[in-house]
Amino acid sequence: MSSYLLPAIAGLLTGAGLIVAIGPQNVFVLRQGVARRHTGAIVAVCAISDVVLIVAGVAGLGAIVAAHPQVITVAKLLGGLYVLVLGLLAAKRCLRSNEAIAANAEEAESAGRWVAVGTALALTWLNPHVYLDTVLTMGAIANGHGNGKWAFAIGACVASILWFTALGGGARRLSHLFASPRAWKILDAVVAVIMIGMAVALFASI
Template sequence: MTAYLVPALAGLLTGAGLIIAIGPQNVFVLRQGVARSHTAPIVAVCAVSDIVLIVAGVAGLGALVAAHPDVVTFAKVAGGLYVGALGVLAARRCLRSDEVIAADAAGAGNTGAESTGRWVAVGTALALTWLNPHVYLDTVITMGAIANGHGNGKWAFAFGACIASVLWFTALGGGARRLSGFFASPRAWKVLDAVVAVIMLGMAVALFASI
């Protein structure tokens, strides 16, 4: 039991170090949590996606990705375009009037909009995860290599890393919901969207620059 505890703790810490960063995925979870909009399915998508990627990396997918750099290049182009578009949309939201922001918030309870919004939100969470080349470089390749360095304890390492992902996204989504009262002010939403725009556009530029 002790032999597997060390790699499990190593996986927990390594996973936390790679996942807890201010990137497009985390910013999206934060914004949706603050808006109290489809937080649970988004957290589930992000956590399950991470688990799939971690397991794939430990199983050897990292070597396959490393042998086919075109996969990462495609992810950089597609991810850069998608993240850039989200950044532009966030920048446009910053320019809306306070009255429009308040009206949007008041109309968020519409059933049809809620249903459509759920699938759009889930699709965005999937895109921000699977079109992010850092996912393949960090989670699949790096974490896979570290896990396999633990020999027979590699799956204990993977388990710890998966726990780190579940804990982080649950805490991020749940913690953001507690901030919803602060964001009753349209000005606060403008500040948040400005931060989202800067991070998304900055990530897009970084992705294109690295091709």
């Protein structure tokens, strides 16, 4: 039993260390949680995507990706463009007047579930760091545990599920702090800086 417990704990800690880092995906979950828009669906998409990627990495997908570095290059280009657009949109929202924010509140609440889910999928699967961290790094570490590699994978999957659930649920509890347009401007400014910064970093690494 202990021979599997230690790899599982290692997977839990490694998964937490790689997933908790602030990035476009976490920022999107946070913003949607604060807005109370489709939080459950978005959390499910992010957590399930991570589980799929972790399992794929442990199963050997990491070796395939490492053998074809052009996959990472394409992901950096597409992901950088997408994140840049989201950052510019956040900057545009930040510059709106208070009246415009209030007037668009009802429209924002009615935003389609599939649009939000599609954005979460894009931020996950077009993010090259997902393949570098979740597939390559975690896959390599897991396989270093020999027969305990799947216990490591389970621990990492649990870390991802707990993190996104806590992030989405915690953000919903903060929604009362965003009753004023000024608070939304500050949040969108933070989102814009992180998204545009990530896009610049991705382009610079190509």
